[in-house]
Structure formats: structure tokens, C-alpha cells
Amino acid sequence: MSWKTRHRSFYYEGAPEPDDLDLKPAETALLVIDVQNTYVERPDRSKLAPAEQAAYDKWTPFHERMQGQVIPNTRRLLDLFRSRKIECLFARIACQTADGRDRSLSQKMPGWNNLLLPKNEHASQLVPALSPQGDEITVTKTTDSALTGTNLRLILHNLGIKNVVCAGIFTDQCVSSTVRSLADESFNVVVVEDCCAAGTDALHEQELAIINMIYCHVMNTDELVAMMKLT
Template sequence: MSWKTAYRSFYYEHAEPPEDIELQPQSTALLVIDIQNTYLEVPENPIEAARWQPFFERMNKTVIPNTARLIEDARARGVEVIFARIACLKDDGRDRSLSQKKPGFNYLLLPKDRPDSQVVDPLQPQADEITVLKTTDSALTGTNLRLILHNMGIKDVVVAGIFTDQCVSSTVRSLADESFGVVVVEDACAAATDQLHHHELEIINMIYCHVVKSDELAEFWRP
């Protein structure tokens, strides 16, 4: 199934196929969201470890390898590669947003210099590639990324990362509200479950972004 007909929600079930996507390397950025060491740590509780096993498999076998290929291709094309990671500036996390202080899964205390807050080794930033630190779900809301993108003349953003239904979705919506063109690479993203992943892609597709697969992205680039 083509990206033009996949991931249709009720709103767009019978809509005409979208126009072809055209990406100019000099005005496009690849944004890699929250693929950090902490999310690959297997829980000590065996029940929780079993519950999360499908996520770990998707990350290690699909998301990280595909994102690595996206990064390599972007660098070769001269496309700006930008990383966003959850990382508080204070060791006690006082600077975190309320959503990251609430009890439960979304409680995140990741001081910026701690190993578990770093980008995973296969995707490490190089040279002068930008990394923004965020204490919010959206990479735009809690950072100066909006200004950075505008200053560099970026008009389109290709998005990879986790979690599809949380930080990816929040960032995509913020980007769309700021009138950036957004492309989400489906097989370079993951949620805790495939059901959550696919459901969120249906929600954001066509309204806030276009959802594509990594092997479809190559056809969008223009000289």
C-alpha cells in the first residue's frame, strides 16, 4: 500500500490522494526524537520485561537500523540532522514540565549528562549536528528549535523517533502549527505497542503530516 492511501482515519477515509512530496535538501531537516539509552533498558521485573519485549525487538531490529540509514542518507545529501532528547538541566529535575513529573510511566528524571539520557550509540550526533534538550513532550515547545529551524531556512522536517503517540505526535503537531511541512517515517518510529503506534499514525496522517516508509522517502528528494 502506498503512503498516499495508507493510515487513513475517518476524516480522510474517502479523500483524494495527496500531491507528491518534494523535499529540497538545503531546506529540509531530519529530526531524531528521544532514541535514548534509557528506553532500551530491560525492566528487572520479568512480567514488565515480557510486556515490553515486542517494543525492544522493534527498536533493535527496525527503528534503530532504519534511523541509522536515514541519518547516513541525510548526511550524504547535505540534509541537516538534528537530535532531540529528554534531559533536564537540574539534577533534581526541578526544571521539568508537569507532564514529566507526574507519577507513572511518563515520570522522567534524566539529568543531561547522565549516560541513560544520551542518544544510543548507533545514532550518535557528529561534528556540529545540533542536539536540543527538552523537558517537554514537544521538541518545539520547550526548546529554541523553532528559531533554529527558521534561522537555517528549514521548511520541511522528516521525523523519526519515539514514542509515536507521545513525543513524536506532540512534536509533529507543533511543527504543523508552525507551518512546517512534516514527513513521519513510520518504520523509524515506535510506540509501546504496535496498536498504539498505528492508531496514532492514523490520527496525525494527512492533517499534521504525511506518514511514509523509509524506502519511500528516496523518491521525494529533488536536486
């Protein structure tokens, strides 16, 4: 099953297959969303209390996906895009203040989403394997959407970008929010499914079905590379 028929929700079960996308290099950008140190670094499990070990274990599939698929595949795309001089951009969650008083409400909510990531601290930095090179642009946001919380829309417009290829985390949160914002601004959006992850594979798959064919087209790395003739 190809990207043209995968990840279809109830709404699009009988829809015709889309044509191949015309992703001209000069009009296309890769956007890597929130692959930051805080999400991939882990404590020593043996030093955790039993309840903390249980939580640690629940997150193990996510970390395995990040190290085994998301980071390597995203690095592959970065290398290919850079070799063809296609724009590569990055977004990260980081607040301007030490106490996070400038954060949006969604990043002050109790629980896991209560994110305090001051902009200069190690935790808020992009992971080394996916760091910007040269004059590649990074936007800093305190919102889920990389478009809503930054001047990214203006940047993409000034660069002449019409198509945005999205990778990153979390599929059901910042990736989805960014994709929806981009679609609402009439960008053509591709989500690279094996360059993204959610807290669980079930959440990842569910969100792909929700956003596919209305806000974006979902495909994997090999399909994107073949369609853009980047090999």
C-alpha cells in the same frame, strides 16, 4: 498500498491522494526524537522478580522493533542525509537539575512518565548508533514537544528549513507532540513510520492514523528515499 492511502482515519477516507512532496535538500531536515539509552537498555531478566519479569515481557515487542527496525532505518536515513549534506538534528529529554525540579508537569506525573533524566547522566544520552556528528545540533527538552520546550523553531527558521522529517519515540507521545507543534508553525512534516515506535504496535498504528494527512504525511523509509531520490 502506498503512503498516499495508508493510515487514513475516518476523516480522510474519501480525500484525494496527495501529490508527491517537493522535499528540496536545502529546505529539509531530519529530526531524530528521544532515542536515548534509558529507552533501549534492559536489565537481566533472570534477576527480576516475577512481577518485574511480566512487565519486562510486555516491553519485549517494543525492544525488538527498536533493534530490528527503528534504529537501523534511522541510521540509514542519517547516512543518506549526511551524504547529501541535508541537515540532521536531534532532540532528547533531559533536565538541567539533578533532582529534576525544572521538569514540566507531564514529566513529573506518577507512573511511567515520571522521568528523571539529568542532562549529564548515561541514561539521558542519545544511543551511540544515532549520535550527532560534527556540528549537528541537539536540543534538550523537558517537554514532550521538541518545539515547545526549546529554541528549535528559531533554529529551523535560521537554517532555512521548510520540511521536517521526523523519526524517533514514542509515536504517541513526544513524536506526536512535536509533529503537531511543527504543523502549527506551518512546517511541512513527514513521519517515517518504520523509524518510529510506541509502547505497543497498536498505539503506534493508532497515532499514525490520528496525525496523518492533517499534521503530517506518514510514509516508510523506502518511500521517502525514493521520493527524495536519495538512492
